[in-house]
Amino acid sequence: MSSFAGRDILSLKGFERAEYFRVFETADRLAQIARDRRSSDLLAGKILVTAFYQPSTRTRLAHESAMLRLG
Known part of the structure; x- marks a missing residue:
């Protein structure tokens, strides 16, 4: 694999x-x-990016808060 x-x-x-x-x-x-x-440190040390091409505050904030909770 x-x-x-x-x-x-x-x-x-x-x-x-x-x-x-x-x-x-x-x-x-x-x-x-x-x-x-x-919270978790699952993604600690990783660089995460959100890339949305349509304006959607709710979706963007949901993804950003999830990224924060994962480290």
């Missing part, structure tokens, strides 16, 4: 079966953090 580092995830083509499961396992971990409304 290869790393996601440096890969553009714009399509499901080219992914191995094990990689799908890895994505779902990570999503489960993130969902638990969201349900518990707790």
Whole structure:
């Protein structure tokens, strides 16, 4: 199984079966953090960017607050 580092995830083509499961396992971990409304250091040391092409304050703020809670 290869790393996601440096890969553009714009399509499901080219992914191995094990990689799908890895994505779902990570999503489960993130969902638990969201349900518990707790902070995490899961993304500590990472640089995150929000890029929205349509004005949507609610969506932008939801993403920004999620990024803050994840480290």
